[in-house]
Amino acid sequence: MKFINHYISIFILFILPFALFSQVKNIGLPAIKNYKRSEYKGGTQNWNIDQDKNGNIYFANNSGLIQFDGSIWNKYALPNNTAIRSLKIDPSGKIYVGGNNEFGFFKSDQKGKLKYYSLTHLISKNDSKNINLIWRIHLYKDEVVFQSFTKVFFYKNNKLKVINAPKKFQFSFLINNHLYFQDKELGILEYRNHKLIALKGTTDLNDKEIWAMFPLPNNKILLATLEKGLFVYDYNSVKSWETEANAFVKKNTSLGGSIIKNKFIVLNSVLSGVIICDLNGKIIQHLNRQKGLQNNTVLTSYVDNKNNLWLGLDNGITFVNQNSPFTFFDYSYNIGTVYASVIFNKNLYVATNQGLFYHSWSTPFKDEPFNRVEGTIAQAWNIQVINNILLCASNSGALVIDQNRVSKTLDKRGYFGFKTIPSHPGYIIGESYDGFSIFKNTNNEINYVNQIGGFYETTNTFEMELDNNFLWLKKDPYLYQMKLSEDLKRFDYIKKHSNVSNSNKGIGSLQSIHNKVYFQSKNHFYRYSNEQEGFFEDKKITALFHGIPTINTLIEDRDHNLWYSYKESLGVLVKTANGKYQRKEALFSNLTGNLVNNYLSINTIDPGNIFIGLTDGLAHYDSKISNKFITKPKVFFESFSSSTDTIITGNLEKPITELRIPYNSNHVKFTFSSPTYENQENITYSYKLEPFEDNWRSWSTVSVKEYTNLREGNYKMQIKAKNSYGIESDVSQIDFRIAPPWYRHFLAYLTYFFLILAGVYIISNRIKLKIRRNKYYETIEQRRLYLEKESKIRHDQHELEKEIERLKSDKLQIKILAKDKELVSNSLQVVKKNKVLNGIIQKIKDIDTNTLDDSTKFEFNKLHKSIVKEVNTDKSWKDLEKHIKNVHFEFLKRLKEKYPTISPRELDLSTYLLMNMSTKEIAEIMNISTGGVELARYRLRKKLELNKKENLIGFLMSV
Incomplete structure (x- = not known):
């Protein structure tokens, strides 16, 4: 502990002042994000970088102007398709660019699309010859300055003024509102009152290419040359700047750089990435390909509006998150997954999946990786300082570390960690792969004593704490309560608990807070009462975790801060001077998913040096750095398009107040962007289209939304963004109107109204006419029906008469037939009569009348004649025959x-x-x-x- 305290004092005196001076840290590496050519769809080389007022980043690229808004890359080419070498954005949003024999500016049109406007047409014929490459652009006072090797153009009020190079320009620089040019023969020239004035003592630099100039205290200027190193100019003479930074530049050459808050200087190099040094030339940070850059040649660097660093590389683009209290030790430092860390004897030790590693803590972390402790090639679970002895719990056993090597193997079984036994000073209990073992510290030497009998289960993922009475062990789903025997050789008492509360089932975690053992279940904290032989809730501790997601691990650090993990995320309750706790979670959101499961490792050396174990290395957290870097994000509509046209893009200088979309284009698409580049992959969006949607959609990383077949009406599309720290942006909104189809247009409805009125009028008249006509036709129809009825009656009467006649005829026929029958019958009777009479006549003929007297004979003849006459005169049969033929x-x-x-x-x-x-x-x-x-x-x-x-x-x- 003496060594630690001694080193902390040294660290505070010599190293912390630089950390407090700004955000640039000299411990670990900042988070780095590389963008490859395949992502931004441009050329390899990026020569210049700038940022607009909305936060969008622009790159002068070999293939043109590259724009990045955090979500989408856009590319814009010059008319002659040449590379853009220089870039500068003015407050109005104009993007001035320069290339080979071409310069001008991009400006947004009414839809927000960038359009290029060339300025070369303003050059006179004499000056238009040999323009050459435009290497630098400056906003100097109220003028825009375009500088090539041969000329410098001053643009103002749509006019150009030209100054030719005395011999040949190299580059130009704007420092503290002073404009400087380097000439091959006259040295450094200052532009004053429309003239170039040579500065005293600068001709010594004629054989050197100056790529950058930086302001230094005491009215001095730092000059960065390509190959000759760094020089300081005091307006009288030029002297070499003999510093670490100068040695680096001489070795790796310089391609200029940038400055951070006028406190730190960024120097680009050709051979070894970029360095950041203080104003005394001390290197604070070195980033190269071995440290995460995709390319060692840095052509340009730019500090954005959040003091983060952008690098334009010979092949690609890199974002460096400098404005963060976190830096990292990753694979470039030769370490893997970190399970524990500790400082001992001026070394930082980390237990990893590849063994135990160390790095000097008393010297700055520069390019040196961590070194493996000799003899620890296996998995190391823990590294601890107990009784001023460094103990390593590893797969190879319980190891004593001394002089950065394994000095002693206490036990060859695998171990997870060690703890001192409160009731037995000098004794240590070790948590092994098959139970527990006892070690004893005598005269600063630790030795293995014995294994504790009675419990031999594997303790991987166990949590163990000791108090004066019990050893507590959590192994899901149980909590073991065990009592050591007085001789520490066995467990006299073992009790298994499945719950510590009837209301909150299960056991979440086991931890020591204020040297007391606590049991957590669903963020309720309990302690054990030996007198009551039961658990009781500590409502004061429970209240601290009200509103916090259910935790799975909790660790109290040396400053009594409470670190907790939940859902693979990290948070901390920081203990303040008044004894209260302040909750911090958003700060650690970028670590989500990178924490080692079930092995939360927090090593607090002091507030400025906190180490957190990760699955891919070690994070360094400086809690003294202001959290002002957590700012409210901005959100923009990157584009708004319909099925037939792009209506707006994100480059609009002024928002459009009214947008009207035809009905046949009612399939609309929105893309969002938030120019937030820290932890960019964790930016989420929510949106709502009123009145189509009543509620905000769930947060999502998707930055595109489409709506199809929208009905006509007024709409409000609202979006908001949330950064990785959980901070929400203000709402951005677009108001637009979907025009109705022609058949539902206002004029159409007006036309419909008049047509309806006309129709009603016409129909009314037609109805009236039809009523009159119907009445007329009804009268005619009634007359026709009357006549038809009358005719029918007459016909029926006629038919009736005919029927009557027929019936009469039938009746007559019947009568005739009857008469015929009767006539036939009578005729037959007559025939019979005549036959009888003829028979009588025959018989009379047979009578002899001679025998009769005359009177009798007379009477007899008279009778005979009368009978013959009757027979001969009867025509009945002939009449009958005639009648039958007639009928x-x-x-x-x-x-x-x-x-x-x-x-x-x-x-x-x-x-x-x-x-x-x-x-x-x-x-x-x-x-x-x-x-x-x-x-x-x-x-x-x-x-x-x-x-x-x-x-x-x-x-x-x-x-």
Whole structure:
């Protein structure tokens, strides 16, 4: 401990003043981000760098102007497609550039797209010859200065003034608002009152190329030459600046540089990257390919608005996060995953997965890597100082380290760590791969004593703490409460706990706070009461972690700060002078995901030197550096485009107040950017399109959003960004309007309104006309219907009359048929009568009248004559035959037409059959025998071509 305190005093006296002086740290490396050519899609070489008021970074590149807004790279070429060698942005946003025989400026158009405006047309014909490369551009007072090897052009109010080089210009420099040029013969010239004035004592530099000039205290200027080193000029003479920085430049040559807060100088080199030195020439930081740069030739360097460093390389671009309290020891320092670190005997020791390494703590960390402690090639889990002895717990066993080598192996079993036993001074307990062992320190020498019996489980990922009564051991999901025997050879008592509280299940972590053992479950902290034989909550400690995500590990450092890890992230409760705690989490967000799981390693030497173990090295944290580097980020719309056009880009000088998009372009796309370059991969965005969305979308690293088929109306697109420290930006907003389609336009609706009115008017008139017409047609229709009804009535009446006539006719026919039948019957009776009378006449003829007297004979003859007269005068049959032919005329006609060969006699037979007369009656009428009737019927059937099955009478009725 004496050695540590002694060294801390030395460190504070000699090293810390430089750290306090600014953000540049001399311990470890800053975070470095390399951008390859394949990312920015440009040429290899980057000659100059500048930044606009929005924070966008611009690079003068071999292929043109490169713009970077934190999300997207854009490239803009000169008209002659030559390389851009110089670059400067004025407060108005104009980007002045210079190339080979060409110079001018880029300016945003109405849509924010950069357009190039050449100034070479302002040069007279004489001066336009041999312009050469424009190497430097300066904003000097109210003029823009373009400098080539042969000429210098002064641009003001759209006019150019030209000064030719006395011999040949090298480069020009603007220092403290003084403009200087180097001439090959006259030395350094100062531009005053539109003239070049030679400075005294500077011709000694004619054989040297000056690439940079920096202001120094006491009105001196530092000159950086290409190959001859660094020189100091006091306006009388030039002297070599004999410093570490000068030695570096002479060895590696210089390509200029930049200055940080007028306190630190950045020197670019050709052969070995870049160095940062103080104003006394002491190298504070050296970055090269071995330290993370992708190229050792640095053509230009630039300090941005957050004092971070940009490097334009011979092949690529590099961002160096100087404005951070964190620096890192990575693979370039020859170390891997760090599980623990400690300072002992002026050396910093780190336990890694590749063994134990050390680095001198009393000399500055420059280019020297960590060295392996001899004999520790295996996994080292812990490195501790106990009783002023350095102990290493490793896979090779319990090791004593002395003079940077393993001086003694206490036990060859693997160990995880060691702790002193409070109730047994001089004794140490070791946590091994198969239980616990006891070691004893006697006269500053540690020896192995014995293994503790009763517990032999593997203790990997265990957490162990000791108090005066128990050894506490956490092995998921249990907490072991064990009591050592008095002779330290066994555990007399072992109890297993699955919970320390009924309300908060499980055991989160085991830790020692203020030398007391605490048990954490869901951010509630408990202690064990030996008197009550149970756990009780310490509400004061629990209150400290209110609002903090559930932690998984907690460590109290030497300054009583409480370091905790949660979800692979880190936070700390810093104990202040008044005994309260201040929470810090955002600072450590860039370490998220890099902490070693279950092996949180925090080594606090003092507030300015805190080491944190990482999966890929060791982080150095200086808590005394102001956290003003955590600033509110800005967010911009990098572009806003529709399906047919890019409406705006992020280069707008003034926001557009009203944007109108046609309906056929209602597929819109937004891209966002936040020119925040520290931990850029952790920048997240949230957005909301009103009134399409009511709530902000979840935070995401995606910087593009598209909306399709938006309806017409007014919209507000709002975005915000959140940096890696959890700080949110102000909201940026674009107001735009989607025009309705022509058929939903206001004029369309107005037209629809008038058309509706016209339609209503026309339809109303047409309806009225139709009503009148309908009434007319209704009258006509009623008249027609009346006439139809009348006609129908007449027709029905006529039909009725016809029916009546028909019925009468049918009735008459029936009567006629009946009369016919009756007539036939009567006629038959008459025939019978006549037959009887003829028989009587025959019989009278047979009577002999001679026998009768005359009177009787007279009467007899008189009777005979009367009977003969009656028979001869009876025409009934002829009348009957005539009547039958008249009644059945139509039948006889149809039958005759159908069968022309039919005879009259057969017609009579057909008529008699139609009248349904019997064979006997027909025989009597036709005066033939019944057999003759049957023969006549047979002949008639044959004439009518009827088969045997067909009924003759039925056929006749169907004719």
